[in-house]
Amino acid sequence: MEIREEMLKLAVAAQKASRQMALLSSAVKNELLLKMAAALEVAQDELQQENAKDLQAARDKGMAPAMVDRLSLTPERIKAMADGLREVAALPDPVGEVTGMWLRPNGIQVGRRRIPLGVIGIIYESRPNVTADAAGLCLKSGNAVVLRGGSEAIHSNRAIGSVLQQTIARMGLPQAALQVVTTRDRNAVSELLKLEEQIDLIIPRGGEGLIRFVSENSRIPVIKHYKGVCHTYVDAAADLQMAEEICLNAKVQRPGVCNAMETLLIHQDVADIFLPQITAALRKEGVELRGCEKSRQIVADLIPAGEEDWHTEYLELILAVRVVEDYPQAKEHIETYGSLHTEVIVTNDYQLSQQFLREINSSVVMVNTSSRFSDGNQLGLGAEIGISTSKLHSFGPMGLEDLTTRKFVVLGNGQIRD
Amino acid sequence: MEIREEMLKLAVAAQKASRQMALLSSAVKNELLLKMAAALEVAQDELQQENAKDLQAARDKGMAPAMVDRLSLTPERIKAMADGLREVAALPDPVGEVTGMWLRPNGIQVGRRRIPLGVIGIIYESRPNVTADAAGLCLKSGNAVVLRGGSEAIHSNRAIGSVLQQTIARMGLPQAALQVVTTRDRNAVSELLKLEEQIDLIIPRGGEGLIRFVSENSRIPVIKHYKGVCHTYVDAAADLQMAEEICLNAKVQRPGVCNAMETLLIHQDVADIFLPQITAALRKEGVELRGCEKSRQIVADLIPAGEEDWHTEYLELILAVRVVEDYPQAKEHIETYGSLHTEVIVTNDYQLSQQFLREINSSVVMVNTSSRFSDGNQLGLGAEIGISTSKLHSFGPMGLEDLTTRKFVVLGNGQIRD
Secondary structure, eight states, rough: OOHHHHHHHHHHHHHHHHHTTOOHHHHHHHHHHHHHHHHHHTTHHHHHHHHHHHHHHHHHHHHHHHHOOOOHOOHHHHHHHHHHHHHHHHHHHOOEEEEEEEETSSSOOOEEEEEEEEEEEEEESSSSHHHHHHHHHHHHHHHHHEOOGGGHEEEHHHHHHHHHHHHHHHHSOOGGGGEEEEOOOTHHHHHHHHHHHTTOEEEEEEEEHHHHHHHHOOSEEEEEOOOOEEEEEEEOOOOOOHHHHHHHHHSOOOTTTOOOOOEEEEEHHHHHHHHHHHHHHHHTTTOOOEEOHHHHHHHHTTOOOHHHHOOOOOOSEEEEEEEEESSSHHHHHHHHHOOOOOOEEOOOHHHHHHHHHHHSSSSSEEEEEEEGGHHHHTSSSSSSSEEEOOOOOOEEOOOOOGEEEEEEEEEEEEEEOO | HHHHHHHHHHHHHHHHHHHHHOOOOOHHHHHHHHHHHHHHHTTHHHHHHHHHHHHHHHTTTTTOOOHHHHHHOHHHHHHHOOOOOOOHHOOOOOOEEEEEEEOTTOOOEEEEEEEEEEEEEEEEOOTHHHHHHHHHHHHTTTTEEEEEOGGGGGHHHHHHHHHHHHHHHHTTSSSSGGEEEEOOOOHHHHHHTTTTHHHHHEEEEHHHHHHHHHHHHOOOOOOOOOOOOOOEOOOOTTOOHHHHHHHHHHSSSSSSSSTTTTEEEHHHHHHHHHHHHHHHHHTTOOOOOEEEEHHHSSTTTEEEEEHHHHOOOSSSSEEEEEESSSHHHHHHHHHHHOSSSSEEEEOOOOHHHHHHHHHSSEEEEEEOOOGGGGGGHHTTSOSSSSSEOOOSOEEEOOOGGEEEEEEEEEEEEEEOOO
């Protein structure tokens, strides 16, 4: 079968299954997720055998050890996948919620009812746990899901997919609600991205290259974020001890993720004290600092920061530092170089804190805390399917509700329009 | 200046202005809309003079009289534009609403605050009143707007835009918040559609050709509906007198719009009575009926309906009719041929009415009323910027709230992540 036909057939089947999934009660969906969790644990040996094939191929190709590690399915990681499914099962079901209902002057009642999106396509790289995590969130929210992982994890993804599908089938539900695309044909993604009649949403998860490819080639709406250039602004009215703890945490606790701080902005009135203090603390943790001219007048041995640094998501122990004249200059910096991900102000000035929350329109804006809290779990969404830095549909970390939409329901008793 | 540069410059200016617009109070925005309304009325002669140029060009080109009429700015239509702005001024402002705020176990408070989308591009055809209507909705919701109307209305759109921009400037607000693209360069739209860094949303309004072009060429999210193939299903348990009134209204009251009924589905148990009854009533109004085989066994002189008819949005006094065995067959028909716009059931069966509302996932589902109510004004959104039959961001008629998104606001007091 040609890849085009194969993808179409798969998407049509997913769409058909999605109509049945949309009508399942929360109880049935929760039971499904719990059984999927159990089945993954039971299949541990089988999953590890299949995973070993991917690991061997990766080593044969000379893949870096860190990458091989990401690919690896240890018993702990299998347990974590299962526990992830159990956590999602325990979350409230967004489907069916009626968000308001009102009466029109002519007597018709109008409300909006939350429904699943339909079919969700997830395009991802590397980590095979995404297969189970994404499946859990999409199925719990009443959707069907088409999963396309990286070729380096093909055996692992196929094995996980097969365990999950068998569980779906054993409950008498449509197996096509979960599709794992494991063809080696590199055109599979391009073909999926054309199926706007069958697939309602695409979520790419991976590096900027993957996301750009998906975004530029998709006829289906894409929810994405390219990068997280997160700022922390330490104001003149900051508690500098608190500021130090927050900045350390935001940069060092896990530097390789999108909500880590990449640029530190310091008000000039506190720079003389705070910059040497934070420089010492960060250097103790192995962080390289790159500073603007003003900052290098205070700490002479900072590496000079260039224009490029303000745009960069380092994802490692490097930090760009700029001393600003005042809050408006910090705001302008964020608007110019920010990626709409997460921005933090550290201040004890009540009025300025409110102004920051109002004026900075990134997807997450924070006062006096670490940007590392900017994820679905930490913000209380229960689980995260991704994060959006484009403003349509969802903006910021996305949970179950973001995998739904609302239809209008109208109750009449014979009204016609004049 | 090259068209690419020109569009980029205009979009950059709009983006800059949008940041200022996002922070305006409701009072200021309302004052702006009321002043814009007054200015349009004051400029009536000037608007009509410019409009006359478009009308003359249209006649010279041999445009059909109905099209020329759509283009025409009469004093009544100018008044209607002004009144439309006044109505939008009177609507509640969605910006700033905090939709929930909760406390996390570590003490951070997390909420979601409604903010404008930023810059909205509207691509439309013909009717110059869209210029004022769309501007009013986008500005009231705190956005900047880039308007690109059809070349046939170029003088009218430029004149309306100029009046509105002068009003913005007179209030000391950034004139770039409202941009009217009036170049005759046909590449203007393609260039606008590439500016994903500056423009947040594109709404095309016009025929299917325009919408497909925009949708296939845009890197910016597009909210659209291609067509409205709206169904009315008359159930075995329907009040047939009510059904007749509803069907007549849905087909005849304004056949040329997307929420008019295009296909009538009748349960076989009532077809013998209802089909002759509704055929007579519709024919009296000049409606041509095209029926399936079963329906032609009941009313012999119906024109035979082919597969193509079930897909067709006639937008005129033609109706496709099918007799179905039961509700599941009606549901299957709607799922196969529907456009996710609006579907109606006429029934007195409580359980079936609930089933229909639950199972049919079109953007608007109705019981015992006319599909003609499926628009933003009639449903109580106050005004309508468009209708979406794709499920992302908004699904169904869209009002002011649909021109906003929500950011997360997080209030901490020094929390860091473990």
